[in-house]
Amino acid sequence: MTPRLATIPASLPDSVPFVGPETLERRRGAPFCARLGANENGFGPSPLAIEAMRAAAAEVWKYGDPTNHDLKQALARHCGCDAGNIVVGEGVDGLLGLAVRLLVDAGDRVVTSDGGYPTFDFHVAGFGGQLLRVPYRDDMQDPLALVARAAGAGARMVYLCNPDNPMGGWHPPEVIEAAVAALPADMLMILDEAYVEFAPALPRIDPADPRVLRMRSFSKAHGMAGARIGYAIGAPSLVAAFDRVRNHFGVNGVAQAGALAALGDSAHLGLTRARVAAARVRIAEIAAVNGLAVLPSATNFVAVDCGGDGDFARRIVEGLAARGVFVRMPWVAPQNRCIRVSCGPDSELDAFADALPEALAGARG
Amino acid sequence: MTPRLATIPASLPDSVPFVGPETLERRRGAPFCARLGANENGFGPSPLAIEAMRAAAAEVWKYGDPTNHDLKQALARHCGCDAGNIVVGEGVDGLLGLAVRLLVDAGDRVVTSDGGYPTFDFHVAGFGGQLLRVPYRDDMQDPLALVARAAGAGARMVYLCNPDNPMGGWHPPEVIEAAVAALPADMLMILDEAYVEFAPALPRIDPADPRVLRMRSFSKAHGMAGARIGYAIGAPSLVAAFDRVRNHFGVNGVAQAGALAALGDSAHLGLTRARVAAARVRIAEIAAVNGLAVLPSATNFVAVDCGGDGDFARRIVEGLAARGVFVRMPWVAPQNRCIRVSCGPDSELDAFADALPEALAGARG
CATH class of the missing domain: 3.40.640.10 (Type I PLP-dependent aspartate aminotransferase-like (Major domain))
Incomplete structure (x- = not known):
């Protein structure tokens, strides 16, 4: 006999809403070169x-x-x-x-x-x-x-x-x-x-x-x-x-x-908005080069429609992660045909652009 | 009709566990010169x-x-x-x-x-x-x-x-x-x-x-x-x-x-322990000069026995606050005969030493 949990906690599953990128980095044994999965703002604060x-x-x-x-x-x-x-x-x-x-x-x-x-x-x-x-x-x-x-x-x-x-x-x-x-x-x-x-x-x-x-x-x-x-x-x-x-x-x-x-610092906020808008365009361009469409975005991320099902998108997410690029994806069908790419600095989007073709090819396997 | 609170929150009183020193400073219209009420560590982090x-x-x-x-x-x-x-x-x-x-x-x-x-x-x-x-x-x-x-x-x-x-x-x-x-x-x-x-x-x-x-x-x-x-x-x-x-x-x-x-940084922790120990001695000395005893302490604060009841101690706390010195006191009798003074740098304890005689006199008023 040990101290028992209260009624509601006792009934809850052992679940975690999100696995953090640090955990994924430890699993793969190397840091990510692009952190584009948590809708963080890589342009940084004021x-x-x-x-x-x-x-x-x-x-x-x-x-x-x-x-x-x-x-x-x-x-x-x-x-x-x-x-x-x-x-x-x-x-x-x-x-x-x-x-x-x-x-x-x-x-x-x-x-x-x-x-x-x-x-x-x-x-x-x-x-x-x-x-x-x-x-x-x-x-x-x-x-x-x-x-x-x-x-x-x-x-x-x-x-x-x-x-x-x-x-x-x-x-x-x-x-x-x-x-x-x-x-x-x-x-x-x-x-x-x-x-x-x-x-x-x-x-x-x-x-x-x-x-x-x-x-x-x-x-x-x-x-x-x-x-x-x-x-x-x-x-x-x-x-x-x-x-x-x-x-x-x-x-x-x-x-x-x-x-x-x-x-x-409203000036910095304005700068961030401009940088994010430019990054959205860039993500759309990267997607287009790979034959993919993007969804309209009023946020600091872009949902890229990978044109398949959730398993296909998941293989792309995993393929990107294996190449050092952290992104996430929507969690239910049919939205989970997409991957979700956060806006970030050019160097990180470059890494995404470099990794996406191979990740796509691998997912098509 | 408006959205109603869940059962437990609806039954709770509007209460706040502690009033912060910033609120007290705004009420008195001036900052404290000694912040010795929340058992913060004025010696600072490593x-x-x-x-x-x-x-x-x-x-x-x-x-x-x-x-x-x-x-x-x-x-x-x-x-x-x-x-x-x-x-x-x-x-x-x-x-x-x-x-x-x-x-x-x-x-x-x-x-x-x-x-x-x-x-x-x-x-x-x-x-x-x-x-x-x-x-x-x-x-x-x-x-x-x-x-x-x-x-x-x-x-x-x-x-x-x-x-x-x-x-x-x-x-x-x-x-x-x-x-x-x-x-x-x-x-x-x-x-x-x-x-x-x-x-x-x-x-x-x-x-x-x-x-x-x-x-x-x-x-x-x-x-x-x-x-x-x-x-x-x-x-x-x-x-x-x-x-x-x-x-x-x-x-x-x-x-x-x-x-x-x-x-x-265990070296800094050791330094902190030494500074806190010295400050406890100093608080005891200040209390003794004013005819008050202190309780033994294994913490970074000292309970000073003011020798009266809770109302008396509260008047001292208020008198100290009026003189720019923030301290708190235990919240039930008979412990609330004491005031609780956090260990801090000499300049803050100096302010406490300066203010205590008048605060005591005022409380005895």
């Missing part, structure tokens, strides 16, 4: 953010401000809302977990896309929620179908990622706004906007609307994935409820300093 | 750790390794156990929350000391656990009484902090080992060893014992509170279960690099 983090490193003996006061004030100005609409947390992943914990009782239904973000599914399962899945439509999440399914099922929560990971597509503001308008009064939409800085336009959503929680990241456009800091925008009562469960001193003080500096 | 974090800041566009592989290997060597005995997380606070989530169902009993670490209580309440409290005995936690109470109540978990926060006392190895020996087979002891590097000796506990999870920190002796990184040592099956619920990519990559460097 030099001002790096400088702020370097300065903050010497002050790391202090806990970070548990209220994230200064960053929340800056974010409120940036987003045109009040600081009371903002909660800062350990990345979108951390905030997703807290949001599920706050809203979902064991057995409650939660609706997401079949093939949507696995870490969200991980958190829903982790609190005993029952996941209902709506298929992609034309390689896009289907906002109105998601809300309709959630309403029909009496779900507590519906998840929508826009722009979308893993396919890269984007719904214009009016589509998102129509989905929000269709939300029942007692349902919460998690609108994951981790990639929103790459989108042409943002939906207008009242930050006081209790039915929507928008998630934002410093991991993607701001190039600070390793800092583990993100935020959510929502109604003050919901935002305040995070204080009931969050790890109050959980946000890294160095990350707070870096995020504040990154937010202030 | 210069090697700072250098590693500065270098890692430029690489922050990468997610940290979700397996914390290199750090776990180093910790295993350091602790004389296997990497499979170690889980790395976002500080002890984060690991405490995960441990409670893994073990405690709503209504399950958990035993701690009355006046023990509030953040642990926060997590237990946050998962619906029922807290049972055992009083301090001679200003010390009472290990055998904690275990006996837990066994009698059929508790799932018992919490013990050694060396102890907030009083600073320390039980020698044989006392802890006896408490462990008395644990029922199905009970988990959380042995919070956040301050263990300041203790004269460590208990010997089989890392494969499924009844004990030891928590360790980089926030105290290693001076990296703002980095939010800590670890736990336990049986492989329990350690593996953290993968079911943890935020896999949650540990800051800069913190991983800093922790690895800090762990390798």
Whole structure:
């Protein structure tokens, strides 16, 4: 007899949402030369953010401000809302977990896309929620179908990622706004906007609307994935409820300093957007040279349609990895006919361009 | 009608375990000149750790390794156990929350000391656990009484902090080992060893014992509170279960690099221990000059017995804060007759020495 796990953890499978590139590197016994699989931003953070983090490193003996006061004030100005609409947390992943914990009782239904973000599914399962899945439509999440399914099922929560990971597509503001308008009064939409800085336009959503929680990241456009800091925008009562469960001193003080500096460097953000746009074009060119098409992207990655099934795409992913190029792929059919290539510096895209023909040939075997 | 909270969060009070010094500084409209309230380590981290974090800041566009592989290997060597005995997380606070989530169902009993670490209580309440409290005995936690109470109540978990926060006392190895020996087979002891590097000796506990999870920190002796990184040592099956619920990519990559460097700098740790020991003597001298006694400490802080009740001590804490000196105090009687002063550099202790007479006089007012 040993200490037993609580009911929900005891029922969970031993699973990991994502295998990290370091694990793959250890398995193959060599580092990757191109790290294009996790939608990290290889163009890097603002030099001002790096400088702020370097300065903050010497002050790391202090806990970070548990209220994230200064960053929340800056974010409120940036987003045109009040600081009371903002909660800062350990990345979108951390905030997703807290949001599920706050809203979902064991057995409650939660609706997401079949093939949507696995870490969200991980958190829903982790609190005993029952996941209902709506298929992609034309390689896009289907906002109105998601809300309709959630309403029909009496779900507590519906998840929508826009722009979308893993396919890269984007719904214009009016589509998102129509989905929000269709939300029942007692349902919460998690609108994951981790990639929103790459989108042409943002939906207008009242930050006081209790039915929507928008998630934002410093991991993607701001190039600070390793800092583990993100935020959510929502109604003050919901935002305040995070204080009931969050790890109050959980946000890294160095990350707070870096995020504040990154937010202030709009010039660097503009540069990043331009670099990412150019890299998307480059990825499309590499694909075309190899006879492959790409899907439209409003993110910092591109889904390359490999024209076969999931097994074929997986062989390409493995063939690229064997040649030192780390990419990932969508996780359900038919989207898993694609591979997902993150935007990165030319040297990394060169490595992708070099490896793809052989990886394709090997996959066709 | 708005989205409603899940059952447990809906039942929780709006509470915050600790008010951070930044909030107090904003309230008083001026920064503190001495930050001696949160048991941070004002002597700072190893210069090697700072250098590693500065270098890692430029690489922050990468997610940290979700397996914390290199750090776990180093910790295993350091602790004389296997990497499979170690889980790395976002500080002890984060690991405490995960441990409670893994073990405690709503209504399950958990035993701690009355006046023990509030953040642990926060997590237990946050998962619906029922807290049972055992009083301090001679200003010390009472290990055998904690275990006996837990066994009698059929508790799932018992919490013990050694060396102890907030009083600073320390039980020698044989006392802890006896408490462990008395644990029922199905009970988990959380042995919070956040301050263990300041203790004269460590208990010997089989890392494969499924009844004990030891928590360790980089926030105290290693001076990296703002980095939010800590670890736990336990049986492989329990350690593996953290993968079911943890935020896999949650540990800051800069913190991983800093922790690895800090762990390798035993010379700096020795220097820190010496500085802390000297600061404890200095705090005792300052107390003595003011007619106050101190309690024995095996930590990086000292409980100063102010000789009155909790209201008297609170007036001293407020008087010190008004004079720019941040300290905290124990939270229940009779321990709350004390104030808790963290060890820090001479300049900060000078400020404490300067402010204490007036704060005392004001409290006696």
